[in-house]
Amino acid sequence: LGGSVPPAVVPVAAAVADSRNRIAELTAQIQAKLGSRPGFLQQPVATPTAAAAAAAATRPTPLILNAEGRTVDSTGREIQLAHHTPTLKANIRAQKREQFKIHQEKVIEDVSELNFFDQRVGAKPVQRGRRAFRFHEKGKYEQLAQRLRTRAKLERLQQEIAQAAKKTGISSATKIALMVPAARQAKEGKDEIPDVEWWDTFIIKGESYDSVIDAVVTGGEPLENLLEGVTNLVEHPIQMKAPTLPPRGPAPLPVFLTQKERKKLRRQNRREAWKEKQEKIRLGLEPPPEPKVRMSNLMRVLGSQQVQDPTKVEAHVREQMAKRQKAHEEANASRKLTTEQRRDKKLRKLKEDTTRGVHVSVYRVLSLTNPAKKFKVEMNAKQLFLTGCVVLYRNVNLVVVEGGPRQQSKYRRLMLSRIKWSEDTIQGEGEKTEKNQCQLVWEGTVKSRSFGELKFKVCPTESLAREHFRKHGVEHYWDLAYSSTLLELADA
Incomplete structure (x- = not known):
């Protein structure tokens, strides 16, 4: 067991040795090919063992902490790691600008030492200055103010x-x-x-x-x-009117109320006045009014007093009725207009403001020989304070009146409705007769009046009639009326 190798391990070891030899041969061949080509650096191809060593060298150093949480090396000695301090991009740019300024000053000093340097020529900066905000110093505009x-x-x-x-x-x-x-x-x-x-x-x-x-x-x-200029006189300041703003635009028109609205408004106002009077009576500021006793409510108001002395009570009631009637008549008399006031009121209603324009009407009458109708034409014009003229010429009798719209309305009703022109007959050519008539030739508005008080003018010829209107600058009135008459005669 101690010195023998197992039979299964021998083939594996032989395979590993064979692969290493094969890798070494391939590496030698590649080096030989690269060495034959110029320009290529012959660098040794790292073997798997060298590559593994290089990878191990590039790995980060393991962090070792002691029991207190401090960083130590492999020998157990405490070490201080270098910490990276973050900074802003603006600080980095500022440092670069300072370095650039220092470098630029050095360059300028070097240039000034040359023999051909002219100080009168301004040197352009190498880099365009940055357009930054330029804030004013505090208090600058306060000093100016x-x-x-x-x-x-x-x-x-x-x-x-x-x-x-x-x-x-x-x-x-x-x-x-x-x-x-x-x-x-x-x-x-x-x-x-x-x-x-x-x-x-x-x-x-x-x-x-x-x-x-x-x-x-x-x-x-x-x-x-x-002392000079000191006297016993007192200077009083001049009384001046308070400054008021001029009215802006025309005054607003008053709101027109219907009859129902006017009754309602009057009822509300009377109700408010009655409440105010009742409040004053309740507070004792005014005495309470006497009961309004009449003969019809005598028994209901007085009661037992009527039974005790009916004659005295009746006289007292009649006296109160007479007193109320007198107060009513006096109030009506105080509100009644005098003769002059009525005349002035009538004149104010008749006279109208013609500053903004004058209304003109032109009438043509076939005949004005009737004195009664002639008097009505003249007198009504004077009563309505109308101005104008009446030109008499054959069957073209022209009546021109100037005034306000209400005056013209009343006079138009007189000329076209109230006066019966058809009652008169006019002798025509031969034995032919025709009825008199009045026509409204033209009506409109002009800037100002052209005539004074209404007067009659007899013109025997057409030229004299036109000359009379031309003097007042309104000859077109005559031209219009005369041409319409000629057209009617031609049609007849």
């Missing part, structure tokens, strides 16, 4: 000095210039008390307050002589 405020304050101060000089009558430049050194001293030393304040330099005759006091106390000079 303070400087602007000081300048504005000085300008305002100079204006006040000029106004004070005008009020006190000091127009000399030397008097006004006294403020400059005082302001300069105040600026240099704010804590120092000046001999005289700058606002007192205009009224004090002296270099300081002490000189004025000495002159009054010791010299006995009156104070009025040492």
